Amino acid sequence: xxxxxxxxxxxxxxxxxxxxxxxxxxxxxxxxxxxxxxxxxxxxxxxxxxxxxxxxxxxxxxxxxxxxxxxxxxxxxxxxxxxxxxxxxxxxxxxxxxxxxxxxxxxxxxxxxxxxxxxxxxxxxxxxxxxxxxxxxxxxxxxxxxxxxxxxxxxxxxxxxxxxxxxxxxxxxxxxxxxxxxxxxxxxxxxxxxxxxxxxxxxxxxxxxxxxxxxxxxxxxxxxxxxxxxxxxxxxxxxxxxxxxxxxxxxxxxxxxxxxxxxxxxxxxxxxxxxxxxxxxxxxxxxxxxxxxxxxxxxxxxxxxxxxxxxxxxxxxxxxxxxxxxxxxxxxxxxxxxxxxx
Amino acid sequence: xxxxxxxxxxxxxxxxxxxxxxxxxxxxxxxxxxxxxxxxxxxxxxxxxxxxxxxxxxxxxxxxxxxxxxxxxxxxxxxxxxxxxxxxxxxxxxxxxxxxxxxxxxxxxxxxxxxxxxxxxxxxxxxxxxxxxxxxxxxxxxxxxxxxxxxxxxxxxxxxxxxxxxxxxxxxxxxxxxxxxxxxxxxxxxxxxxxxxxxxxxxxxxxxxxxxxxxxxxxxxxxxxxxxxxxxxxxxxxxxxxxxxxxxxxxxxxxxxxxxxxxxxxxxxxxxxxxxxxxxxxxxxxxxxxxxxxxxxxxxxxxxxxxxxxxxxxxxxxxxxxxxxxxxxxxxxxxxxxxxxxxxxxxxxxxxxxx
Numbered sequence: 001x002x003x004x005x006x007x008x009x010x011x012x013x014x015x016x017x018x019x020x021x022x023x024x025x026x027x028x029x030x031x032x033x034x035x036x037x038x039x040x041x042x043x044x045x046x047x048x049x050x051x052x053x054x055x056x057x058x059x060x061x062x063x064x065x066x067x068x069x070x071x072x073x074x075x076x077x078x079x080x081x082x083x084x085x086x087x088x089x090x091x092x093x094x095x096x097x098x099x100x101x102x103x104x105x106x107x108x109x110x111x112x113x114x115x116x117x118x119x120x121x122x123x124x125x126x127x128x129x130x131x132x133x134x135x136x137x138x139x140x141x142x143x144x145x146x147x148x149x150x151x152x153x154x155x156x157x158x159x160x161x162x163x164x165x166x167x168x169x170x171x172x173x174x175x176x177x178x179x180x181x182x183x184x185x186x187x188x189x190x191x192x193x194x195x196x197x198x199x200x201x202x203x204x205x206x207x208x209x210x211x212x213x214x215x216x217x218x219x220x221x222x223x224x225x226x227x228x229x230x231x232x233x234x235x236x237x238x239x240x241x242x243x244x245x246x247x248x249x250x251x252x253x254x255x256x257x258x259x260x261x262x263x264x265x266x267x268x269x270x271x272x273x274x275x276x277x278x279x280x281x282x283x284x285x286x287x288x289x290x291x292x293x294x295x296x297x298x299x300x301x302x303x304x305x306x307x308x309x310x311x312x313x314x315x316x317x318x319x320x321x322x323x324x325x326x327x328x329x330x331x332x333x334x335x336x337x338x339x340x341x342x
Numbered sequence: 343x344x345x346x347x348x349x350x351x352x353x354x355x356x357x358x359x360x361x362x363x364x365x366x367x368x369x370x371x372x373x374x375x376x377x378x379x380x381x382x383x384x385x386x387x388x389x390x391x392x393x394x395x396x397x398x399x400x401x402x403x404x405x406x407x408x409x410x411x412x413x414x415x416x417x418x419x420x421x422x423x424x425x426x427x428x429x430x431x432x433x434x435x436x437x438x439x440x441x442x443x444x445x446x447x448x449x450x451x452x453x454x455x456x457x458x459x460x461x462x463x464x465x466x467x468x469x470x471x472x473x474x475x476x477x478x479x480x481x482x483x484x485x486x487x488x489x490x491x492x493x494x495x496x497x498x499x500x501x502x503x504x505x506x507x508x509x510x511x512x513x514x515x516x517x518x519x520x521x522x523x524x525x526x527x528x529x530x531x532x533x534x535x536x537x538x539x540x541x542x543x544x545x546x547x548x549x550x551x552x553x554x555x556x557x558x559x560x561x562x563x564x565x566x567x568x569x570x571x572x573x574x575x576x577x578x579x580x581x582x583x584x585x586x587x588x589x590x591x592x593x594x595x596x597x598x599x600x601x602x603x604x605x606x607x608x609x610x611x612x613x614x615x616x617x618x619x620x621x622x623x624x625x626x627x628x629x630x631x632x633x634x635x636x637x638x639x640x641x642x643x644x645x646x647x648x649x650x651x652x653x654x655x656x657x658x659x660x661x662x663x664x665x666x667x668x669x670x671x672x673x674x675x676x677x678x679x680x681x682x683x684x685x686x687x688x689x690x691x692x693x694x695x696x697x
Contacts, residue, residue: 042530042531042532042533043530156621156622157394158621159621186393186394186557187393187557187558187559187598187601187602188393188597188598188601188617188618189393189621190601190603191600191601191603191617191618192617192618192619194603195617213530213531214603215531215605216602216603216604216605217603218605219603219604219605219606219607220603220604220607239607240607240608243605243606243607244607253532254531254532255605256535257531257532257534257535258531258535258560258605259535259538259558259560259561259563259564259565260560260563260564260605261559261560261563261587261599261602261604262587264584265564266542267539267542268535268538268539268564269535270532270535270536270539271532271535271536272536274500274502274503274533275530
């Protein structure tokens, strides 16, 4: 089965005064219809730039994207702008992190929704408006008929994010890219928004790429997980393998550093140091300056993404041998992953 | 009790809402904090959680006397500080410090790190200049920074390192109470873990008392001994952290807990979601009586919207909840939560909280 979205060796480089920033440096992943892929990593690891590159939203004056982004076997990186404009907003839609800055404050939400419909469909304004009301109802905005004339500032944060989702969904896209859709929201609102997204996905069978730094959100929504560190994919696998049999020290660090709701730990496992600058990434494995298991080889050669022995669809980029990893995973399970016993 | 460092009694902070340009007339008030009481022992950490706009930060600022409370008492080391003037407060400021949320905005970008950390020492006239310098270097080392960074500017540091500078500044004058207002919410998880570990280590080393405000329930559980849940300016539940997370009594606490995503795919899929409908109401015009009632699954018409529930002890162990119909067990399904609405109100059989 060919995937709906197939990203192959995507590299996005930005030219800056200080040199070339390789914000995305060889990223591969696939998304199939009806599937959710979660991309996790710390700020500055290239999650958002990956998505902007897929959408062709990076400024072409100072950035270049190479590789392939196949959407339905069409390479989005070298199709004309006019074709890309047709796809964006209808076939591929995006939700941004901050709903306040991504809605236009001087237009009513109705006008913004109608505009989205009219750009891609040859229908009357009245019909477009009816569709907009429908879309607002679907994401759970009460009194949609009257609220459609309201302006973004009249909505709360959660409601604005619902409007954003309605706008993304109004043309029934086949792929939805959500860039930290719930980071700015409270937990209760986050639960509401995630529920809306899951319901829409179940109804329409669209694919979702979910960018987040919250492993909890990933565990609850994603089918596949891509773990990124310093512009590269360090681990990629199904959500169960990533959470139950993580193979990369960075993933261990991420899982260990989370405070848990049901497990008491005196100290959190911390990843020492800071994420590296992408202007000048470390030699060899990019995680080596922070990695507790660092070996000589890590500083010389860069590990490639390799399949994990015995597990299909699970790849990792680390030189550690399987024995050490098995021991570490067992230890991790005993301590932080023991939540299931609760 | 004698060893109580901080006692807050019925703290209120109302912000006036006025209309008119020349003749300003007060037409209402935002009840940001509306009758919060708690006490804090020395060496203890009180976690405060709630959604944005529930009054957590306003409460913190009142405790620090950065805002003057409208009403209520703040007793710090046996002395009521709620009515003290600025000059009367000054000697007491040595005892309490604050760590702010945004490590980018809370450090003066034009001053060097050494100056920022030493400022408290300068203000209170502690030590001679060389002593202060030595102390600052010590502090930088304590919080895990290189003492050589003394002469750097804040912009040369990452978010996590800046938060360490903020913590060093708070520690400089040896306070007994540190109020942390969302100290880790702007940080990445790996850096967040570093800061949380640091705060715990410092508490052990210097016997600090924390009021720790956060919206992340996992973080609050990790660091706190007791947790207070706030909703629209009121404390709806106070409990030891294990009681609160294992057996929440207030429906709002239950809803908050069930909304936290669990980083475990199996558990995440099978657990019960109690998704709260709607948003936090407008604090200018809060709902009558129990202000959670319009969103509450256990809402009883004619009781919850008429009689204001007081914070009463429920289930022993110092757990207290402000609810007429506290939860009987946990976890519970949405249906069980609603069905708990039948029968006699349990609060009548319970003693009011005396602590």
